[in-house]
Amino acid sequence: MVNRSETSAAARQALSSLMDGDLEPGAAGEACAAWRHDADARASWHAYHLIGDVLRSEDLATRPASDEAFLQSLRARLADEPVPLAPAPLVHAPAAADAAGAVALQVANGAPLPRARHLRWRLGRMMAPAAVAAGFVAVAGVMVVTRVMSPEPVAGPTLAAAPAGAMAASGMLVRDARLDRYLSAHRSLANGTAAAGGAEHRVQIVFEGQ
Amino acid sequence: MGITWARRRLGRIGLGVGWGLALVCAPLLATAQGAAVAGTAPLEGVAWLQRIQQAAATSSYQGTLMFSANGVLSSAKVVHYCDGRQRYERLEVLDGRARLQYRHNDQVLTLWPATKVAMAGQRDAVTEFPALPAAADTRSLDSYDLRHVGKERVAGHQVDVLMLKPRDKLRFAQRLWADRETGLLLRNDVLSPGGEVLESSTFIDVQIGGRPQPEPILRAMKKLDGYRVLRPQAERTQLEAEGWALSKPVPGFQMVSCTRRPLDAAAETDVPVQVLQSVFSDGLAQVSVFIELYDAQRHKQAMGTSLGASHTLMVRRGDWWITVVGEVPMATVQQFEAMLERKR
Numbered sequence: 001m002v003n004r005s006e007t008s009a010a011a012r013q014a015l016s017s018l019m020d021g022d023l024e025p026g027a028a029g030e031a032c033a034a035w036r037h038d039a040d041a042r043a044s045w046h047a048y049h050l051i052g053d054v055l056r057s058e059d060l061a062t063r064p065a066s067d068e069a070f071l072q073s074l075r076a077r078l079a080d081e082p083v084p085l086a087p088a089p090l091v092h093a094p095a096a097a098d099a100a101g102a103v104a105l106q107v108a109n110g111a112p113l114p115r116a117r118h119l120r121w122r123l124g125r126m127m128a129p130a131a132v133a134a135g136f137v138a139v140a141g142v143m144v145v146t147r148v149m150s151p152e153p154v155a156g157p158t159l160a161a162a163p164a165g166a167m168a169a170s171g172m173l174v175r176d177a178r179l180d181r182y183l184s185a186h187r188s189l190a191n192g193t194a195a196a197g198g199a200e201h202r203v204q205i206v207f208e209g210q
Numbered sequence: 211m212g213i214t215w216a217r218r219r220l221g222r223i224g225l226g227v228g229w230g231l232a233l234v235c236a237p238l239l240a241t242a243q244g245a246a247v248a249g250t251a252p253l254e255g256v257a258w259l260q261r262i263q264q265a266a267a268t269s270s271y272q273g274t275l276m277f278s279a280n281g282v283l284s285s286a287k288v289v290h291y292c293d294g295r296q297r298y299e300r301l302e303v304l305d306g307r308a309r310l311q312y313r314h315n316d317q318v319l320t321l322w323p324a325t326k327v328a329m330a331g332q333r334d335a336v337t338e339f340p341a342l343p344a345a346a347d348t349r350s351l352d353s354y355d356l357r358h359v360g361k362e363r364v365a366g367h368q369v370d371v372l373m374l375k376p377r378d379k380l381r382f383a384q385r386l387w388a389d390r391e392t393g394l395l396l397r398n399d400v401l402s403p404g405g406e407v408l409e410s411s412t413f414i415d416v417q418i419g420g421r422p423q424p425e426p427i428l429r430a431m432k433k434l435d436g437y438r439v440l441r442p443q444a445e446r447t448q449l450e451a452e453g454w455a456l457s458k459p460v461p462g463f464q465m466v467s468c469t470r471r472p473l474d475a476a477a478e479t480d481v482p483v484q485v486l487q488s489v490f491s492d493g494l495a496q497v498s499v500f501i502e503l504y505d506a507q508r509h510k511q512a513m514g515t516s517l518g519a520s521h522t523l524m525v526r527r528g529d530w531w532i533t534v535v536g537e538v539p540m541a542t543v544q545q546f547e548a549m550l551e552r553k554r
Contacts, residue, residue, distance in 0.1 A: 178508060181474040182500055183520060186535040189467065190489040190496035193339035193398075193411040196277040196284060 012044055019048055255356035258372055259347040261393035262386065266341035268292055269394050273365065273416030274304075275339070279409035279518025291422035298424040312431045314424075319431050328437040329475060334444065336466050336489050336496055339411040340395035343491050345466070350493025353377055353462035354384070362387060364396045365413040374494060380461060380542045381495050382408065382519055392418050400495075400519040400537055409518035409537070442475030442482070449488050454501060456549040460542065462492040473500070483508070490536075490546070497536030497546055504531045514540060523547050 014031040017023045023031060034041045046067065187196050253261070272289040284305040291298040299313040310321040313333060320329045337343040343350075354374040362371050369387040376383055383405075387397035397412035447470050449455060467489040472482035486501040504526055512525040519537040523544060526532075532550060534543045 179513075179515065179522060179524075182498075182522065182524075182533050182535050183517070185471075185473055185485075185487065185500070186496075186498040186520075188335065189469075189487065190336050190491075190498045191537050192335055192337065193275060193277045196279075196411070 008040065011038075011041060015041060015044055016048060019045070019052070253358070255351050256347050258356060258358070258370075258388070259342060259350065262340075262388050262395050263342050263344075263347060265389070265393035266395065269392055269418060270420055270422055271340075271394060271416055271418045272420070273413045275411065276414050277339075277409070277411050279520070285414070289427075291424055291427075293422040293424070296424070298422065298427045300427050300430070310430075312427055314428060314431060317431070321437065326437050328434055328439045330439055330441050331444070334467065334469070336491060339398060340413070342395070343466070343493055343496070345464070345491060345493045348493070349462075349464070349491075350374070353381060353492045354494060359385075361390070365416045367391070367396060367416070367418070369396055378461065379403070379539065380545070381492060381538050384494060387412075389418060394418055403539075409520075440475055442472045444469045444471040447486070449486075450553065452486050452501070453552060453554045454486075455551050455553050456546070457551045458549050460490065460497075460545050460549060463490040463497065463546075464492075465489070466491045466496075473502075495537050497534065497538055497543065499546055499550060500533040500535070501550075502531050502533075504529050514543075516540065527552070 011031070011034050014023060014027060015035070018028055018031045031041075035045055187193075270291045270293075273287075274285055275288055276283060276285045278284075284303070286304055287302045289300045297313065297315055299311070301311040301313075303309040303311075308323050310323065312319045312321075316333045318331055318333045322328075337346075354376055357373045357375070358370060359373045360371045362369050364387045368390040370390055372386040372388065374384045374386065382403075383401040385397075385399045385401060386395060388395055394416075396416060397410065399410045400408045402408050447468055449465065449468050452468075452470075465488055468486070470484060470486050473485045475482050483502060488499045488501075490497045490499070509524070509526060509531045513522070514524075515522045520535060521538060521540045521543045523534045523540070524531070525547060527550075530552070532547055534546045536543055536546070
């Protein structure tokens with residue numbers, strides 16, 4: 001008995017630390033596992049949050065049951081959500097065909113498949129090449145269209161381009177009339193085609209850093 | 211697993227294209243070089259560029275131009291006459307705000323019919339499609355490697371395809387399509403290092419030659435009833451005279467123009483913003499460096515943007531606002547900004 005209350009005290013302490021974000025990664029894994037398997041731990045978790053909420057505002061003092069209901073409905077909705085272009089189909093073609101065949105068999109047998117999975121496989125079969133193509137279009141589009149450089153401090157002559165991730169992350173789509181003017185001034189004097197002038201007021205794809 | 215698969219597929223495609231190109235190009239190269247100059251020796255890189263420049267300076271042509279960058283298309287109808295020494299041009303922009311442009315030699319008149327605004331001035335552009343910059347034949351081959359890569363058909367014409375690969379990472383590759391008969395440039399693409407088309411200028415249809423009929427153009431240039439005529443003054447100057455310099459030149463680029471001018475003379479605003487615009491060219495690609503007084507109202511945060519092949523950097527430098535625009539990689543634009551120095 002003594003042993004059990006000791007462990008639960010330690011577990012509760014771990015939960016409390018997890019809530020505060022103070023737990024080390026390894027211990028956090030253990031605490032989460034405990035949360036998953038131990039109903040008491042879940043009850044404590046809710047209680048701690050309720051305490052915190054009440055301390056912050058009385059409006060937040062709802063019954064844990066409503067959290068539970070929210071979580072359940074969120075899970076249900078997530079399970080029902082189709083996954084249009086999952087990476088799963090991108091395996092070797094024969095393997096994909098086999099898997100698809102297996103899925104077809106299950107369906108033929110009338111075995112109920114989770115809807116999302118089922119859809120994923122079907123889309124996978126039909127759209128694997130398209131998905132590859134679409135992927136490339138998207139990547140090209142992102143690189144060319146949404147490439148935005150955060151105005152990094154310029155250090156010297158040997159500057160490399162900013163990493164692609166940073167560019168995309170700070171991207172924001174704006175239309176900037178001031179920039180249009182510089183672009184069209186540059187185009188008309190320095191590097192032009194007369195036809196480009198038509199787009200000078202349609203340059204909508206301009207990106208602004210922070 | 212998925213990635214491996216995709217990479218393997220890509221590899222296969224790349225290989226296929228490579229072989230295909232090699233097979234197609236080998237005989238093309240052999241015949242094209244022989245036929246292009248009708249029996250004489252194969253054209254050198256310089257000669258190709260001179261041919262294109264010559265054609266732009268002496269041809270008459272009419273057709274439809276199209277420009278595309280980032281999937282945004284715009285087009286213009288063009289009539290261009292050349293009768294020996296005189297050049298006439300009428301250009302009608304077909305997308306966006308209606309705009310007409312007339313040229314007689316160096317005189318340019320731009321009309322915005324909707325707002326009844328006209329702008330008259332001297333033509334001082336460094337280059338405009340289908341022309342190449344003046345220094346293209348003498349300087350660009352220092353920075354680019356030119357290869358004849360084949361024969362194709364563009365806008366109904368047989369063309370020679372030229373590939374200009376940059377010798378360093380400071381500029382983009384360009385692909386030129388030149389009419390086989392006359393040498394007129396019919397299409398020009400700017401390519402990313404990965405080979406994607408960043409922007410493209412092309413004739414979608416064109417008639418080359420024909421008898422010049424300049425009268426309608428000259429008449430239209432005199433008929434300005436009801437128009438408010440602006441005559442913005444561009445004043446030639448030197449970067450050093452304005453108190454600026456590049457502490458170190460950006461390799462391959464030379465200054466080809468430096469003017470003090472209103473940024474947008476045709477704007478409906480009260481007083482146009484005056485800027486110092488220096489244009490640098492490597493013989494093929496241009497970079498503009500704009501310098502103006504910092505104004506908290508107009509100049510917000512520093513910004514780097516990309517649009518087709520055009521990269522732009524805007525930053526504040528003390529009392530000044532610097533804007534660098536060019537059809538070059540962002541690193542090159544940044545290098546211009548970094549090299550720019552206030553001398554006093």
